[in-house]
Amino acid sequence: MSLQIEMDDPARPDVLALLEEHLRNMHELSPPESVHALDVSRLKTPDITFWSVREGGLLLGCGALRQLSPEHGEIKSMRTPAALRRRGAGRAVLEHILVEAKRRAYTRLSLETGTPAAFDAARRLYESVGFRECGPFGDYRLDPYSVFMTLDLRPQTE
Template identity: 35%
Template sequence: MSATITVETPLSPDMRAMVQELSDLLLSLTPAEACHHLTAEQMAGERTTVFVARVAGEIAACGALHRHDGGVAEVKRMYTRPAFQGQGLGAMILDRIIEEAKSEGVRQLVLETGWNYEAARKLYERRGFTLCGPVLDYPEHPESVFYSRPLMAETEI
């Protein structure tokens, strides 16, 4: 499998379909009040960079870096389509998100995910994220878990 990862607009027809597919999946696994989606339109804003993995031209996975004030950025919309899972695409995208955040001087990456998304949680933990309390303006919810990873110490060494 040869994948390419590029920055793409979430407003293309195939990315809109991917974003909808992810939203539908999350809503089938998690109560609506614990789902914190960005729409394709929100992802198209200047605060967000969308990374897309394609295999043979087909969108296989995606993830986004969403910037907040105060040197904090958030990992959002991480998803690998079932046919492409287990091939390391999520890790490749997360690595690109981390690289981009570091290059911009982001001091801390945070994220919210579902307590039952075991593969995602393992990926985040392998990439140095640690469990923490609620981040940003997310409410505490029994279906949500939160992760944080400092970046500034790594770039100051």
């Protein structure tokens, strides 16, 4: 069976349960002032597009794209359920977000993730598609619990 990625409502019951798992986990790993995960109300704002990844109706993950400016987007709420990892959903939604960011003509895509070891797999996933560490962007500040990453989306000339 193949993965289906579609725009979705973050308040949909199974998605909401996944986002609540995400927020709980972020608060377990970082102090409150270092948790930048968005709750459902903040994921429903006009500057954010939210997708779910499903296989045969089963929710395998989610991700969102926030427009920071007409040229700059931010990846938010990338999550797969702890019990359903390693099925390709994270990579699939990341690639979907990359395609959408390029379609929107963003020149840069950025994200914030955590520094604890629990975030190692996420950082490796982002690095595998070209993201590199950078300084804080947008409203973020330096934080020992945060890693900031960015990807230049401008066409590369030789």
